[in-house]
Amino acid sequence: MSEEWISGKNPVLEAMRSGRSINKIWVAEGASKGQMKQVYQLAKENGIIIQQAPRKKLDELSNSQHHQGVVASVAAYQYANIEDMLEAAARKKEDPFIILLDEIADPHNLGSILRTADAAGVHGVIIPKRRAVGLTQTVAKASTGAIEHVPVARVTNIARTMDELKKQGLWFVGTDASADDDFRSWSADMPIGLVIGSEGKGVSRLVKEKCDILLNIPMVGKVTSLNASVAASLLMYEVYRKRHPLGSE
């Protein structure tokens, strides 16, 4: 079995009790008695998503039939906390630069964003616990090692996290191909929370409403949006360019 998976009632319960980062738990359809009640209870207390699935799906995930009706996907890498990101920025005497990903689902996009984030000096990346890819081996591979260097925090609610970070002085910059302001007009001389939307829906309405500015990257072709990781990269390097003008260092 891959090290990303834990199966069986006791191992999964122990993983939750020990505070291990769990991406998601799959429970066999109809399994809800005995220890399975504890699985549901602890998952609820820890904000872990449980998905019911046919037993066959659990056999495939765990590569065995000895999962007792429960399989957990555990984070291949440890998650960070947001305070550490802000402290890292303060230590470097830099304005915080944090990326918020509003439900990015494709592991290659997350890996690629981490790769550029490392290169462009981003202090950390925030992702939601639900409806988003976590730190998996595929993400690690796509990040080509950047996963080891860029702190990633997982939060229950992106909009609420933005409210909290606003109190700490962050400005939120949303991105949307149809936004009014061109990214080239942005000074980027502020503590930044850069928000990138999901592959399908873009930045959600509530998150957009919480943004202080909405920027577009101009497009003159026929397609209506850029790939999320490409847009994120262009904006990360716009911040780098503005913060480190040629000849300044």
Ligand SMILES: C[S@@+](CC[C@H](N)C(=O)[O-])C[C@H]1O[C@@H](n2cnc3c(N)ncnc32)[C@H](O)[C@@H]1O
């Ligand atoms: C594939 S796009 C989302 C497309 C989605 N159908 C929409 O309506 O927004 C994924 C994310 O990349 C960023 N993005 C893509 N193209 C952009 C552009 N031209 N200007 C600004 N951001 C862009 C935004 O954050 C967007 O939410």
